[in-house]
Amino acid sequence: MTGYIFRRILQAIPVFLGTTFLIYFMVFAMPGDPIVALFGDKTPNPAVVAQLRAQYHLDQPFIVQYLIYLGGIFRGDFGLSFSGEPVTAILARTFPVTARLAILALLFETFFGILVGLVSGLRKGKLFDASSLAVSLILISLPIFVIAFVGQYVFGVWLGWARTTVSSGAPLQDLILPALVLASVSFAQIVRLTRASVIETSGLDFVRTAYSKGLSSRRVIPVHILRNSLIPVVTYLATDFGVLLVGATITEGIFNVPGVGNTLYQAIIRGEGPTVVSFVTVMVLIYLVVNILVDLFYGLLDPRIRYVK
Amino acid sequence: MKINRLGIAAIALAAVGALTLSGCAGGGAATPTASSNAKAIITTNGSEPQNPLVPTNINEVGGGKIVDAVFAGLVYYDAKGAPINDAADSIKSDDNKTFTIKIKSGLKFTNDEPVTSSSFVDAWQYGALLSNAQLGSYFFENIEGFSYDEDSPLTGLKVVDDTTFTVTLTDALSDFPLRLGYSAFYPLPAAAFKDIAAFGENPIGNGPYMLAAKGAWKHNEKIDLVVNPAYDGGRKAKNGGLSIIFYANQGAAYSDLLANNLDVLDAIPDSAYGTYEKDLGDRAVNQPSAVFQSFTIPARLAHFDGEEGTLRRAAISMAINRDEITKIIFSGTRTPASDFTSPVIDGWSDKLKGADVLEFNAKQAKKLWAEADAISPWTGSFQIAYNADGGHQGWVDAAMNSIKNTLGIDASGAPYPTFKEARTLITDRTIQTAFRTGWQADYPGLFNFLGPIYATKASSNDGDYSNPKFDALLKKGSTESDLAAANKDFQAAQEILLQDLPAIPLWYANVTGGYGTSVQNVKFGWNSVPIYNEITKG
Numbered sequence: 001m002t003g004y005i006f007r008r009i010l011q012a013i014p015v016f017l018g019t020t021f022l023i024y025f026m027v028f029a030m031p032g033d034p035i036v037a038l039f040g041d042k043t044p045n046p047a048v049v050a051q052l053r054a055q056y057h058l059d060q061p062f063i064v065q066y067l068i069y070l071g072g073i074f075r076g077d078f079g080l081s082f083s084g085e086p087v088t089a090i091l092a093r094t095f096p097v098t099a100r101l102a103i104l105a106l107l108f109e110t111f112f113g114i115l116v117g118l119v120s121g122l123r124k125g126k127l128f129d130a131s132s133l134a135v136s137l138i139l140i141s142l143p144i145f146v147i148a149f150v151g152q153y154v155f156g157v158w159l160g161w162a163r164t165t166v167s168s169g170a171p172l173q174d175l176i177l178p179a180l181v182l183a184s185v186s187f188a189q190i191v192r193l194t195r196a197s198v199i200e201t202s203g204l205d206f207v208r209t210a211y212s213k214g215l216s217s218r219r220v221i222p223v224h225i226l227r228n229s230l231i232p233v234v235t236y237l238a239t240d241f242g243v244l245l246v247g248a249t250i251t252e253g254i255f256n257v258p259g260v261g262n263t264l265y266q267a268i269i270r271g272e273g274p275t276v277v278s279f280v281t282v283m284v285l286i287y288l289v290v291n292i293l294v295d296l297f298y299g300l301l302d303p304r305i306r307y308v309k
Numbered sequence: 310m311k312i313n314r315l316g317i318a319a320i321a322l323a324a325v326g327a328l329t330l331s332g333c334a335g336g337g338a339a340t341p342t343a344s345s346n347a348k349a350i351i352t353t354n355g356s357e358p359q360n361p362l363v364p365t366n367i368n369e370v371g372g373g374k375i376v377d378a379v380f381a382g383l384v385y386y387d388a389k390g391a392p393i394n395d396a397a398d399s400i401k402s403d404d405n406k407t408f409t410i411k412i413k414s415g416l417k418f419t420n421d422e423p424v425t426s427s428s429f430v431d432a433w434q435y436g437a438l439l440s441n442a443q444l445g446s447y448f449f450e451n452i453e454g455f456s457y458d459e460d461s462p463l464t465g466l467k468v469v470d471d472t473t474f475t476v477t478l479t480d481a482l483s484d485f486p487l488r489l490g491y492s493a494f495y496p497l498p499a500a501a502f503k504d505i506a507a508f509g510e511n512p513i514g515n516g517p518y519m520l521a522a523k524g525a526w527k528h529n530e531k532i533d534l535v536v537n538p539a540y541d542g543g544r545k546a547k548n549g550g551l552s553i554i555f556y557a558n559q560g561a562a563y564s565d566l567l568a569n570n571l572d573v574l575d576a577i578p579d580s581a582y583g584t585y586e587k588d589l590g591d592r593a594v595n596q597p598s599a600v601f602q603s604f605t606i607p608a609r610l611a612h613f614d615g616e617e618g619t620l621r622r623a624a625i626s627m628a629i630n631r632d633e634i635t636k637i638i639f640s641g642t643r644t645p646a647s648d649f650t651s652p653v654i655d656g657w658s659d660k661l662k663g664a665d666v667l668e669f670n671a672k673q674a675k676k677l678w679a680e681a682d683a684i685s686p687w688t689g690s691f692q693i694a695y696n697a698d699g700g701h702q703g704w705v706d707a708a709m710n711s712i713k714n715t716l717g718i719d720a721s722g723a724p725y726p727t728f729k730e731a732r733t734l735i736t737d738r739t740i741q742t743a744f745r746t747g748w749q750a751d752y753p754g755l756f757n758f759l760g761p762i763y764a765t766k767a768s769s770n771d772g773d774y775s776n777p778k779f780d781a782l783l784k785k786g787s788t789e790s791d792l793a794a795a796n797k798d799f800q801a802a803q804e805i806l807l808q809d810l811p812a813i814p815l816w817y818a819n820v821t822g823g824y825g826t827s828v829q830n831v832k833f834g835w836n837s838v839p840i841y842n843e844i845t846k847g
Binding site for chain 2: 030031032033034036037038039040041042043044045046047048051052055082083084085089090093094149152153156157160163164165167168169253254255256258262263265266269270271
């Protein structure tokens, strides 16, 4: 087990180097000069541009820029944004906000998704099943910005139950509405996954055996059916958590959440190399960790895929 | 040049949501308010400053709004753009070349340091020095000693005593005193130079407001300002402070305004253009501002030089139906242009000779185009380059259709994905089409719309226009002793531009905004920013 984890962590090192290199190269290759854009529609004096370019090492060849950046990372220095703020400070500020939003969304979608999916699966073809399928179909087919705008308008402006945007410090109660919006699409997916999986498992021999042993459905449903139906759901939840953690640009934009997606979007538009690369690097790390955790979690659910070595 | 560029990508999509919902917008009934509260904090929209809050390094509205509140320069501009002494006691000159500036005595920064003539001189020296690479350094280029080639002190600045200093320019500039209200000319306390990075994070000013506390700038979230009790100038605040909330998306700010989470909004999102006047009633604001929009046709393009070029430029200008585009695409939030400046600027005129070239006239356009064809037949297609991240596609397509239908030529937009890509191609002159141009005034003067853009070899002359007659009139205007006479010269200079059309004027952007039910006395200044110190909240 520890050997397995150790190997997985070792694998992460070349992935880390490769992604930083690729992302840095892509930001470098993006057309246009970010320094020229700092001046808006006004054309700057070339001497001032040259000064600024030197300040951000933009006058160096690509490989030198990359090595300077990489060298900084190992000293814990991720560079500076154009507004003079260390990128580490931006990371430290935005990731907790997005993490809170992601965890909240994940809780909502997991709880409601599995619950509704389970009931639907057990009552296949009944009214509850039909209506939950219809609702999930609607949620899947609606683009997220429509759900976000409707939610913001109805609950924020019209009914006044929630704040229209997230206020400073991103308190939990402000994050509920955006988290529900974010959760809505995945909720629909989880309902469908759980339902299908529950239907499949319910028909299997060991469930029939369990019932014929005289076990009550209060024991069979959670322990025998649900537990064995959760593997596809867990896989989905894990990737979804990764997606949520790296920021939901559209939803964060609409609710003005000062999180990862919003900040990264601005940085890409401005061509702030250090910010973009650092954010993406952290995102890659998150994906790696989440994936390792999922692989370990499988073993808990299903002993057949436990890592013995 | 103050840049206003918000993330607009999602806003276009927002239209869908807004349209479906516009039916149920219930206008909250205004409750009559008792006496306003002098301690009340006004919440308003802003955007994360792109640079540290050092006035000489601010060139965009996000930071500009904050430094304008935190600092007091020699002069400030009233709602109409007229300069009024703020820290200055008097600004005098006999020849428009050497200015003697006296400042009021007893002024203080919020760290109790006195505001002296050195506070101004040192700040300007800092802003002008090449190695400090300040974005606003070009503001000092007319002062003696300025150099783009090496670090060189401004020898034209001399401290006479604690409250007097003199400024010597390289050439006469009649509108120099008018420029002094721009943020680049704000004073800095000596404390700033000890650690300019720390100062940029927690600026210490002498203006009507100050930072609520150290660290009041919460990056990407907001900045809290409170009234500076020591300020006693013409912009004394009638409220308790400002909370400027940073939005990456104007749609979010608009929703906050509708939900009464925001008191004052100075930018209505495109998606709400059709509905905001209904949503807000008499709390909606829509008035011209100091933003001029155009597209530039560089003379180096084939068919756009000399006699033929002049005819084609006029034909293209007359082929665009500005009234229709401003009405339909912009829902009346743009005003068709009648000159090269802006109606909020003193000296603006819609009666310039040759201004009829800016009116839609299909017959005349066809005639001029045919005359140009007689000189050299038209080949190829006409294109306007624009940045696709700035919400420009709508009007570019409409204008191009207007040209296509009128002149019967192939015309289309040429989008570039990002602003920086388009700007880079424009500044290094590799662009081979016409391109979108815009200008937001730094200070309320006609010259600011003309000199930097159309004078020979001027910094922002991206179309490389050059006309000695135009240059001579600009120079004449700059040496006039009286602003009215100067404006006459600048108007005459514009009449030359109307013949040559180095850029095709399109429209003036209006400032669109609105305010909540709990605030009163909301007025917008000449620069599209609400006059915050006048706002009261009950």
